[in-house]
Amino acid sequence: MNKNQFDTIEKAEAFLLSIPKFGNVGRSAANFSLDRMISFCELMGNPQNSVPMIHVAGTNGKGTTCQMLASVYQEAGYKTGLYTSPHLIDVRERFKVNGEWIDDEHLLEFFQEFGKEAIELKLTFFELTTAIAFWYFNKQKVDLAIIETGLGGRLDATNVIDPLVSVITSIGYDHTDILGDTLEEIAAEKAGIIKLNRPVVLGRLEPEAQSVIESIASAKNSEVYHSQKLNPEFKDGHFVLHPADNSIYINAKGRKKIDAVNTAMAWMVVGLTQSTFPVPDEAFVDGIEKMDQRFGNHAHFSRIHPKKSWYFDGAHNVESTRELVKELKSMASVENWTAVLSFMDDKLNQEIADIWNEFPNIMVFEQEGDRAASIKKMNSYFPSSKAINSDKATQLFTSDDNKTELVIFSGSFYFYKTVRNWMGTEAYENT
Structure with a gap:
């Protein structure tokens, strides 16, 4: 070389x-x-x-x-x-x-x-x-x-x-x-x-x-x-x-x-x-x-959409997840939130799942890479969750018909770029 x-x-x-x-x-x-x-x-x-x-x-x-x-x-x-x-x-x-x-x-x-x-x-x-x-x-x-x-x-x-x-x-x-x-x-x-x-x-x-x-x-x-x-x-x-x-x-x-x-x-x-x-x-x-x-690009309870109450937080261990959920509950009851979660395989455990399973509306997404948790594993921890792929997420989160008012994207810092891409140019222009 x-x-x-x-x-x-x-x-x-x-x-x-x-x-x-x-x-x-x-x-x-x-x-x-x-x-x-x-x-x-x-x-x-x-x-x-x-x-x-x-x-x-x-x-x-x-x-x-x-x-x-x-x-x-x-x-x-x-x-x-x-x-x-x-x-x-x-x-x-x-x-x-x-x-x-x-x-x-x-x-x-x-x-x-x-x-x-x-x-x-x-x-x-x-x-x-x-x-x-x-x-x-x-x-x-x-x-x-x-x-x-x-x-x-x-x-x-x-x-x-x-x-x-x-x-x-x-x-x-x-x-x-x-x-x-x-x-x-x-x-x-x-x-x-x-x-x-x-x-x-x-x-x-x-x-x-x-x-x-x-x-x-x-x-x-x-x-x-x-x-x-x-x-x-x-x-x-x-x-x-x-x-x-x-x-x-x-x-x-x-x-x-x-x-x-x-x-x-x-x-x-x-x-x-x-x-x-x-x-x-x-x-x-x-x-x-x-x-x-x-420092507009951060994953610490960042508002990720300029016009909607959609947030990203990279909480990926028990302590940070517990603090995040406490924050979300102070804003609205869990029934009002949609939680879109994606994890690294080694970070997903029953204790974290128990914290998130209070939320009735959960979506899970599988990231790329050897460390990513699979849809199968996430579904086993979140039995009532809905699996989404990038095409479905892009359609869902760029649609003017989307009535979801409160959304939290979480589970991994590495999920951030994917979520921003789902938002299209609006999210990028915001930060």
Whole structure:
């Protein structure tokens, strides 16, 4: 292989997308060692060491928290990098600077400079995209970068950085085949992002998970900050935080109630970096409220149609599904909702099915890929559900005759692009 292999952006992107992704094939697409990542970063000149970073891990809420932080720092005037996964529409959306995706010119430049070495080292898809993020943020001379882990923490490809602050949003039962069967084991893996003498901010955690994280933090002389001390709450359409003797009110339109906790974590992170990156309270509030304007493509209770009350949420484990359904019930009774569900095979279990089976109107859709749950399996968990294919869904969700007022699409982040395609150009013009 030589550098001429990447003489066009089409060839570079084709190579990148040809690498097996965890979302499609699961565990076989991952590499649970940092050796290759460390070697490749050294080859690039360790760009991750040239940019101040904030590192965010957690079972649920980490993507939203990352977007909140990126929006707040951007609002305060800082050139801000944001690396998140998975991508929903286009691989370029994983790499953002001030809300803008990486352009073709820079993506091609990376492959022309380091593509040959990436092939030789046999980087996984996530390792390679993480390396691109580090290189790009350094190239763009960002003031600060927000980095979301992919899976776990301790052996995650992102865990070669020394962040200003680490954040652990939540601990729940997800990827148990990789991270462990107990909350304590999963917490220990997530806590692997805690660095020596660097503070860590925690979200809402079960006592057994919190205890493990506090123990690991103590061993690393990392001070622990609990977002729950801000008593975050949802009140009259606002998130309310209670720092010291003050109260901070933030418009929560379009957000789930659980995002009050994510907002509290963001507040604490901003406080911990205040000496280096000052952020006025007003910029914090405006940054949270402008988040959806800056990051329109997201799968966290996103309104997916401009004219109808149709929502998408990527909830794919028990905790996130339970929070989502609680939110839906607060809006209307389950009889008024149509739930359109699609799962990865390893994510569908009886506990998740029991939560959704409260809804009398359920449709199921089988995605492409080796990890996708089959119609047969979904029907076994949802016996009264109706199976749909893309043709039927497109006809149903673009028809002016469709009287369905409330629809929730859920079960998998990877379902997002398919749903947007069903909506046609209207959905794309909306975000």
